[in-house]
């Protein structure tokens with residue numbers, strides 16, 4: 381047991397899928413995993429372990445934002461010995477050629493969060509994906525007939541920014557999409573020498589203003605779940 385996860389030792393697999401939304405974790409356990417058992421209900425942040433094509437896999441909600449995700453990732457690595465962390469999240473597109481429901485794989489993550497400024501005494505760290513997981517995810521997506529967009533994303537602390545045009549600067553420098561956790565995930569994975577990857581589905585577009593519904597966000601993003609489960613070790 382850790383402070384925020386009620387699982388016993390060995391109840392969590394070495395590969396964990398990490399949706400922000402705990403109900404997405406429940407949905408995945410119920411619809412994709414065999415023999416799934418709930419190991420965590422603390423704070424309603426569901427965690428399940430089950431089997432996908434014979435492989436033991438867990439899925440754990442993280443909540444929204446770097447501070448919340450960092451609590452779960454620290455505990456998964458340090459209390460449960462997790463080795464592969466695959467975030468499966470939603471994002472907003474920052475580029476005109478990235479459309480609703482497209483898959484974005486984060487090679488790296490820029491951020492407006494101060495976490496790494498604090499950690500690295502004002503200097504800039506470049507949070508980067510595990511190449512092993514990135515290559516596997518890209519190859520698997522292509523095999524499934526899905527063409528993912530791969531590149532730099534933005535991890536923001538402000539879903540509601542005071543300046544509605546602030547994303548345009550990031551977009552000008554080629555950043556593909558915005559979400560709220562990956563810079564924290566990649567930094568902690570590097571610190572503890574484990575593998576991490578973020579796979580995202582585009583839920584809305586800052587370019588066009590289009591958006592999907594909450595129900596769609598919870599249930600219809602099957603492609604990224606399939607890719608994540610297929611690359612689980």
Ligand SMILES: O=P(O)(O)O[C@H]1O[C@H](CO)[C@@H](O)[C@H]1O
Nearest residue numbers: 399400401444469470559560
């Ligand atoms: O769909 P999830 O995984 O929660 O990810 C995105 O959605 C939330 C904002 O609505 C933030 O957590 C952001 O990163």
Ligand SMILES: O=c1cc[nH]c(=O)[nH]1
Nearest residue numbers: 470471472558559560
């Ligand atoms: O953080 C997020 C997630 C989805 N869509 C956004 O615009 N931002």
